[in-house]
Amino acid sequence: MATQKMLKFVTVGKEMPTKREAANRATDFHEIYREFASEKAAEQASRCSQCGVPYCQSHCPLHNNIPDWLRLTAEGRLQEAYEISQATNTFPEICGRICPQDRLCEGNCVIEQSGHGTVTIGAVEKYITDTAWEQGWVQPIKPHAERSESVGIIGAGPGGLAAADMLRRQGVQVTVYDRYDRAGGLLTYGIPGFKLEKPVVMQRIEQLEKAGVQFVMNCNVGVDISFDAIRGQHDAVLIATGVYKVRAIEAPGAGLSGIVKALDYLTASNRKSFGDDVAEFDNGTLDAKGKRVVVIGGGDTAMDCVRTAIRQGAVSVKCLYRRDKANMPGSMREVQNAEEEGVDFVWLSAPRGFTGNGAVDGVLVQKMRLGAPDASGRQSPEVIEGADYAEPAELVVQALGFEPEDLPTLWGVPDLGVTRWGTVKADFRSHATNLPGVYAAGDIVRGASLVVWAIRDGREAAEAILGYLAQPNAVAAE
Incomplete structure (x- = not known):
C-alpha cells in the first residue's frame, strides 16, 4: 500500500517551492522561497524512487x-x-534552508542521474520541521537523570550547539562560552536573513537555554577567561570556535577606506536586522546604499555579500572571480538567485590593486585565463598581460575565505597540537586533541566548511566525550 504513494517521478515533475519575484525579494531580508503547502510537499516527496542504495543518504x-x-511525508505521517x-x-x-543540496543529497539523487529531476529534499526537510514547531511536536530537552559531570564548549556555532544538545539530553552539565553577544555563530551573524531568518536560529537557542545549557556570552577566551581556567572548571572541553581570520588581499591600495572584510559587512547587516545600533553601518562604512559595490571571491560567502548589497540599495553590484562559472566553489543555486536579483558576475577577473585618495574609488582588474590544472585538479588562473582595466567602486568587499586563528598563542596553550595550516589536530573519529579531556570539532579542525559538517562533528564529539566521562579515571583537568 505504502509503495503506491511513491515512485511518482515518472508522472510528477520536480517542483520547488515558488520563489518570491526577484524585484520584490531584493528589497527586504526575508527568505526568498514560499512555504510548501501540505499537498505539494507530499506530492514532491512521492517522487522518491525508494532506491535500494540511497545515494542521497550516503x-x-x-x-x-x-x-x-x-x-512518511508522502503518506501524510508528518x-x-x-x-x-x-x-x-x-x-x-536549518539544514533544509542553507545546505547546498545541489552538491550533496539532491545532486546525488538517483532519479536526478536518470534525467527526471531530483527530489526536492531540502524543501521537504524544511517543511517537515517548520510544521513540527508549529504543531508543538518539538519536545523540550529533558534528561532522564542529571549527571554531575560538566563540559565546557568554546564556540556557540552549529558544532558547539549540536554537541551541547546531545550532551544535555544525557544529563551532562553544559556551559557554552562565546565571544559574541548572541549564540549561533555564523548562523546568527554570518548568514543573511534571506537564507536563514533569525527566529529559526533563536528558537533552537531558547530550547537549549530552557534545557539548562548555560551560555557565557561576550566572553573572549584568552582575554576574559583563560583556557586553563575553563579546563579547570570542567571535566572535558570542546573547542568549536570555527575559523574567523579573513584572508586579506595584498595589493597596492589595499589599506584604503571602503575596502572591508566580508564577515564585518555581513555581521553589521545581521545586527541591524536585530535592531542593534551599529555605528559602522549607520555612518555608511558598512552600508552599500547608493554605492557601486565590488565583491571579490566566488564562494557562498561572496554570494551572501552580493545579495546583501542588492538589498541595501547599491547602485550596482559586481562579483569578481578569478576562474569561470563552471569552476566556482559556491552553490550554483545561489549564483542563479544572485543573477536574478541583478548581480553582475565578472568571470576570469582578479584585483591587481585599488585606486583612491584615502577612500577607494576603483578596483584595478586584471583579466585571467585558465591554464594547466593545479594539485587539486582545477585549472589554475593565469594573468592575460595588457588586459587590465579599472572598475569604479565606492565599496569593496573581500570574500576570499577564512583561516584559523592562532589558538595556542591567543589562549596561551603552546602544547595544543595544530596542523601546518593552523587548524587544531584532532582524531578524525573521536575528535580528541593531544590534550587529555580536550576535544575539537567543526571548522577549527577541518578548515572553513559547511554547517552540516560542523553539526556532524559536534554530534560525534559529544558521543566521544560521553565515552570519556564514563571512564573511571575521567576527572577534571588540572
Missing part, C-alpha cells in the same frame, strides 16, 4: 534517513517524518 554528511522521511529526521540531525530546519 552523500549527506549526517547520513540522514532521507528515503524514510520522504515516504510527525513520524519529523522524528526520523530529528534522530540524525540536531537542526533539520
